Amino acid sequence: MENTWVYRGQEPIKIKTFLHSLGMGHRLFNDIKNGAGEFQVDHRRVRPTTKILPNQPLTLTVQPEPGDATVATSEEPLTIVYEDDNWLVVNKPVGVASVPGPHVVNGPILNRVKGYLVAKDAPDLRPHLITRLDRDTAGLLLVAKHNVASSMISPQVEGTRCKKSTGRLWPEPLLRSMVSLTPNRPHQGANRT
Numbered sequence: 001m002e003n004t005w006v007y008r009g010q011e012p013i014k015i016k017t018f019l020h021s022l023g024m025g026h027r028l029f030n031d032i033k034n035g036a037g038e039f040q041v042d043h044r045r046v047r048p049t050t051k052i053l054p055n056q057p058l059t060l061t062v063q064p065e066p067g068d069a070t071v072a073t074s075e076e077p078l079t080i081v082y083e084d085d086n087w088l089v090v091n092k093p094v095g096v097a098s099v100p101g102p103h104v105v106n107g108p109i110l111n112r113v114k115g116y117l118v119a120k121d122a123p124d125l126r127p128h129l130i131t132r133l134d135r136d137t138a139g140l141l142l143v144a145k146h147n148v149a150s151s152m153i154s155p156q157v158e159g160t161r162c163k164k165s166t167g168r169l170w171p172e173p174l175l176r177s178m179v180s181l182t183p184n185r186p187h188q189g190a191n192r193t
Contacts, residue, residue, distance in 0.1 A: 001061070001062050001064065001123065001124070001146055001148065002059055002060065002061050003059070003060045003062075003148055004057050004058065004059045004060075005018075005022065005057070005058050006055060006056070006057050006058075007052045007053070007054060007055065007056055007057075007058060008054065008055065009054055010054060011054070012051040012052065012053050012054075013051060013052055014049060014050070014051055014052075015039055015041075015046070015048050015049070015050055015051075015052060015058060016029060016048060016049075018052055018058065019058075019060070022152060023151075023152040023153070023154075024148075024151050024152050025151040025152075025154060027151070028062075028147055028148065028151040029048070031147075032048070032060065032062060033048045036062060036063050037060060037061050037062035037063055038060075038061050039058065039059070039060060040058070040059040040060075040061065041056055041057070041058055041059075042056055042057065043057075043059070060148070062146070062147065062148055064123040064124050064125075064146075065124045065125060065126040065146060065147055066125055066126065067114060067117075067118065067125035067126055068114075068126050071100065071110060071111060071114055071126075072100070072107075072111050072114075073111060073114050073115040073118050074107030074108070074111035074112045074114070074115045075107075075112075075115050075119075076107035076111075076112050076115075077112070078090055078109070078112040078113065078115075078116050079091040079093075080116075081140060085145070086144065086145055086146070086148075086149040087142065087143065087144060087145060087149065088113060088116075088127070088142075088143040088145060089140050089141070089142055089143070090109060090112075090113065090140070090141050090143060091138070091139070091140060091141075092109050092133055092137075092138060092139055092140070092141050093138050094135075094136055094137065094138045095135060095136070096108065096109060096135065097109070097135045098110065098129060098132035098133055098134075098135075098141060099129060099132065109129070109141055109143075110127060110129055113127040113129075113143050114126075114127055117145070122145070124145055124146040124147075126146075126147070127143050127144070127145065128143065128144040128145075128146075128147065128149070128150035129141060129142075129143055130142040130143065130144055130150065130153055130154075
């Protein structure tokens with residue numbers, strides 16, 4: 001998977017600093033640095049210590065994530081409200097757990113999403129639940145389809161930019177704008193290409 005951003009700042013900046021300004025976590029950056037992907041500037045492979053000049057594109061290539069063998073694949077029903085290359089928004093019914101656990105009777109949402117990705121022959125087979133709900137609560141769950149999306153939205157979820165809301169129905173245009181926080185989003189001197 002590739003993601004490309006164009007640096008729109010005024011001064012040269014290190015790749016690590018630029019990606020952190022976009023929200024990328026330390027763990028994913030280190031994984032890529034240690035062989036799980038590569039960095040390219042102007043379509044040339046570069047070291048992670050390279051500085052990017054204004055208006056230069058940075059392309060991040062990450063290896064697909066294999067499925068987690070400890071998470072079973074479920075073919076139980078999954079209601080998808082929204083989907084794009086980075087995200088799934090799924091409707092979790094009452095009585096279904098978000099994640100596997102010792103007393104889970106019905107296939108949890110995480111297992112259902114993994115089953116959906118396997119059935120679609122998706123390159124990344126390790127879904128990342130960004131939001132969870134209790135078993136007895138119905139609602140929408142945000143699922144990152146790969147580790148780049150998960151890494152880049154995590155600071156927003158942990159901080160104050162994302163808030164859990166209950167008791168609301170969201171119109172589709174608003175829902176689309178809410179999940180448009182893609183890993184390719186323009187942010188602090190960056191434009192997506």
